[in-house]
């Protein structure tokens with residue numbers, strides 16, 4: 001539940017109350033999620049105007065002045081920009097320059113604008129934070145590193161992930177966020193419709 | 195007890211964020227070495243500052259940390275690192291593999307299979323498996339980019355021609371998910387099959403400023419040849435204290451007369467077996483009641 005303060009655009013609130021410990025717990029959830037694609041983790045402790053708790057937690061845990069962020073339409077309001085400026089200090093940039101990009105799946109497109117790394121530095125690629133309505137372990141079939149046999153996750157489509165997979169070892173990686181839940185999909189995960 | 199002069203887990207938040215971002219990219223590209231800006235730690239480089247920084251970035255107050263040095267929990271190095279995190283992160287510590295949620299290791303993988311909910315953090319001295327072929331980082335980076343691993347295979351094969359077998363006993367190179375050749379750190383090649391694990395494996399090289407990772411259930415193949423398949427060899431002996439015939443052994447000199455014994459290198463594994471009543475050839479005689 002978003003507090004009235006954050007709703008009213010009071011940017012001074014909504015950060016971690018005890019940053020070192022809350023960020024540590026949040027990162028552990030983010031790490032487990034990235035290591036086990038499709039696994040849904042729950043996080044807490046942050047709220048920002050107009051975005052999910054999980055997305056706010058990821059921004060606070062992973063972003064700072066060193067990480068340019070792209071805000072897709074729908075997640076680019078003045079209140080959120082002020083919140084990011086106050087709590088994170090990250091520059092808000094165009095999609096092509098972003099290390100992180102936040103928005104709904106359609107709003108983030110076209111996906112071929114984002115950084116996918118270089119042959120020598122495939123890590124220099126964007127991390128998409130995709131806001132979705134809900135997350136559940138059903139829908140698309142996931143296989144690949146981090147998954148023992150197969151996992152399932154409700155993803156918006158198959159094709160974009162297949163195209164991204166062809167770029168390996170280059171490519172983008174993403175988190176999906178809904179309320180206080182998150183799941184991750186690294187570039188190595190193969191997505192198939194069931 | 196917390197020492198208020200330190201941030202949680204010693205490192206400042208900005209440094210932890212930078213390491214955490216590198217760890218996520220390392221998981222996304224298994225076996226690829228992600229550069230990171232290594233920080234000065236209050237211990238010398240040989241003491242695993244890369245592993246310590248990775249552990250610091252991962253620990254939560256709820257963790258139970260185990261630290262091993264060549265399989266042993268009680269070396270100066272292991273004890274110092276354990277105390278460091280007891281002090282700076284207020285975590286509980288343990289010597290029991292099964293109880294640990296995070297295990298930092300120097301040069302061994304615990305005998306007991308690791309599972310979900312466990313993270314194994316390796317201290318890495320030289321992360322680049324191609325370094326002995328090519329001293330220049332710009333060149334080895336190109337070789338990885340182009341999957342130019344032919345020379346590596348040639349060198350291994352020459353080794354067979356000279357020695358009748360691949361003589362590399364530690365840091366035996368592996369290929370990850372059919373793509374990147376990776377140095378598993380100086381673990382004995384006996385441990386290589388256990389690089390395919392249900393746990394998350396993270397590798398930190400402090401001096402060389404590299405982080406890499408293996409997500410759970412990642413395919414990890416030790417490099418070999420059809421006519422010379424990889425063998426996870428160990429001393430052909432049973433543990434003299436617990437009788438185990440399948441664990442990795444250290445040879446220990448027992449007296450000035452050249453007496454020696456073979457004991458499990460994994461001290462927790464050996465002690466647990468002895469506590470369960472297993473005995474080896476040189477176990478102390480039981481007191482008769």
Ligand SMILES: [Zn+2]
Pocket residue numbers: 433434435436437438441457458463464465467
């Ligand atoms: Zn033993």
